[in-house]
Amino acid sequence: MANERDSLRAPKGTNDILPPGSFRWEALVRLAQDTFEQAGYAPVETPTFEDTALFERGVGETSEVVTKQMYSFEDLGGRSLTLRPEGTAGVVRAVIEHNLHRGALPVKLHYSSWMFRQERPQRGRYRQFFQVGIEAMGTDSPSVDAEVIEVGDRFLRSAGSTPTLLLNSIGHPAADCRAGYNQVLVDFLRAHEGDLAPEDGKRIDTNPLRTFDSKEEATIAVMASAPVITDHLCGACAEHFEDVKAHLDALGVVYTLEPRLVRGLDYYTRTAFEFVWSGLGSQNAMGGGGRYDGLAEMIGGDPLPGIGFALGVDRILLALNDAGIEGGPKVDVYIVAQGDETAAEALVLATRLRRAGIGADLDHTMRGMKGQMKEAARSGARFAAILGSDELAAGEITLRDLTSGDQERVPATDLESKVRAG
RNA sequence: GCGGCCGUAGCUCAGCCUGGUUAGAGCACCCGGUUGUGGUCCGGGAUGUCGCCGGUUCAAAUCCGGUCGGUCGCCCCA
Numbered sequence: 001m002a003n004e005r006d007s008l009r010a011p012k013g014t015n016d017i018l019p020p021g022s023f024r025w026e027a028l029v030r031l032a033q034d035t036f037e038q039a040g041y042a043p044v045e046t047p048t049f050e051d052t053a054l055f056e057r058g059v060g061e062t063s064e065v066v067t068k069q070m071y072s073f074e075d076l077g078g079r080s081l082t083l084r085p086e087g088t089a090g091v092v093r094a095v096i097e098h099n100l101h102r103g104a105l106p107v108k109l110h111y112s113s114w115m116f117r118q119e120r121p122q123r124g125r126y127r128q129f130f131q132v133g134i135e136a137m138g139t140d141s142p143s144v145d146a147e148v149i150e151v152g153d154r155f156l157r158s159a160g161s162t163p164t165l166l167l168n169s170i171g172h173p174a175a176d177c178r179a180g181y182n183q184v185l186v187d188f189l190r191a192h193e194g195d196l197a198p199e200d201g202k203r204i205d206t207n208p209l210r211t212f213d214s215k216e217e218a219t220i221a222v223m224a225s226a227p228v229i230t231d232h233l234c235g236a237c238a239e240h241f242e243d244v245k246a247h248l249d250a251l252g253v254v255y256t257l258e259p260r261l262v263r264g265l266d267y268y269t270r271t272a273f274e275f276v277w278s279g280l281g282s283q284n285a286m287g288g289g290g291r292y293d294g295l296a297e298m299i300g301g302d303p304l305p306g307i308g309f310a311l312g313v314d315r316i317l318l319a320l321n322d323a324g325i326e327g328g329p330k331v332d333v334y335i336v337a338q339g340d341e342t343a344a345e346a347l348v349l350a351t352r353l354r355r356a357g358i359g360a361d362l363d364h365t366m367r368g369m370k371g372q373m374k375e376a377a378r379s380g381a382r383f384a385a386i387l388g389s390d391e392l393a394a395g396e397i398t399l400r401d402l403t404s405g406d407q408e409r410v411p412a413t414d415l416e417s418k419v420r421a422g
Numbered sequence: 423g424c425g426g427c428c429g430u431a432g433c434u435c436a437g438c439c440u441g442g443u444u445a446g447a448g449c450a451c452c453c454g455g456u457u458g459u460g461g462u463c464c465g466g467g468a469u470g471u472c473g474c475c476g477g478u479u480c481a482a483a484u485c486c487g488g489u490c491g492g493u494c495g496c497c498c499c500a
Contacts, residue, residue, distance in 0.1 A: 009473095009490090012490085012491070063498095064497075064499080065498080065499080068423070069499090086500090115500075117499080119423090119497090119498070120423070120424085121492080122492095122494075123493070123494080124500080125499070129500060133500095199496095210498090213498090215496080263499090285500060286500070288499090310500065311500070314500075315500055316500090336458090336459075338458065339457095368453090368458095369458055369459055369460095370456075371452085371453090373458095373459050373460035373461090377460040378460085378461095384460075386458075388458055388459095389458090398459090400460090402460070405459095405460090405461090407459085
């Protein structure tokens with residue numbers, strides 16, 4: 001029933017990110033951005049919505065994401081637009097549109113953006129979710145594959161998580177490569193159709209590769225002896241994969257070969273990888289990525305090979321649990337005033353500290369001193385700066401170390417230096 | 423989109439099976455003990471459309487139906 005309260009609730013599958021958790025959320029995003037920029041990736045922002053056709057062509061018209069999960073709408077000009085379900089298509093579109101690929105290659109970009117998919121929500125799976133990711137476009141050199149993977153792996157580890165890196169190559173669409181393998185796999189599945197779990201039989205026609213993902217015991221038993229793609233790659237793709245692995249070995253990046261790893265979006269070629277963590281339940285992927293050498297042409301642009309990854313911030317935080325990266329308030333000093341007489345001065349003092357680059361906060365509600373001290377403790381500040389009438393008259397401040405409980409009266413003019421000295 | 427479980431204070435939950443006085447606890451919050459001092463202790467206080475709509479009943483947080491939301495699994499994926 002229509003109720004005013006209903007509109008006072010975040011839409012299904014969306015979340016408010018509130019303090020104190022929001023500090024940690026922000027810290028994680030910053031760590032990602034710093035890590036990516038330190039490796040030469042420049043920030044990029046693209047529109048939250050794009051032409052629907054961009055995703056249909058890029059992500060794939062038959063993919064689950066495009067057929068069932070897109071938030072599409074028509075604007076007043078009759079254009080069909082879609083809230084982006086993933087980040088790569090828009091970034092590649094922007095690069096081609098603005099001819100970034102006519103300059104120095106590779107074009108290396110990173111993004112941190114909201115994505116939208118209309119799925120049944122669950123822990124770690126929301127309709128609006130935040131991803132951080134990087135894209136390196138303009139070369140199919142195996143060394144850039146290794147660079148991208150290492151950057152993602154290092155980011156996740158420096159955040160405090162312990163992901164398992166799954167690695168595979170899914171070749172390219174040609175008959176002597178993935179298309180050929182696909183036929184081999186279909187033949188195998190047909191030969192064993194009777195042994196497959198009933199609900200998996202239909203995948204032979206729809207998406208044979210996904211049969212590897214089945215949770216059905218009967219199917220798992222059959223698939224144990226199924227042909228794997230890495231045995232059917234063409235010479236160039238096989239060599240590329242060997243080079244990627246050699247680079248990763250040289251970097252000391254630990255990976256697990258997973259010939260059954262298939263990714264959900266149609267544009268992937270060759271290198272495919274996923275960072276998984278068992279504690280996430282059925283949403284076990286913290287993120288993943290791969291090479292997309294055909295994407296630029298699929299969306300109508302010049303040929304432009306590329307590789308990238310996207311990591312889900314919510315899932316990383318879930319995997320971190322309470323460990324790992326920390327974030328918190330940045331108030332160094334909490335000003336404690338003593339009634340009307342000093343309240344106005346307290347704001348002046350707080351502002352003076354802020355202008356000097358020192359985090360400062362104060363009470364605005366005329367609490368008693370006890371209440372203000374409580375606020376001081378809660379604020380996370382290292383110091384309480386007590387400004388009573390005595391201090392005001394003497395031109396001094398009582399500076400209390402909230403950790404040790406020690407306090408001393410100092411000239412008001414020395415406050416900044418005393419705080420900085422810690 | 424499909425199936426299971428759940429929905430009581432800001433949070434974690436008890437009460438529901440066996441309808442019946444002002445719906446409770448812990449934590450958090452506010453005030454006081456200490457009109458110049460937090461984190462401990464003691465005392466006091468505020469806070470609920472019992473998710474929502476409807477049905478059964480003299481009476482519903484409690485039983486029934488629907489609905490919304492969450493959660494777990496499926497599908498898929500970050």
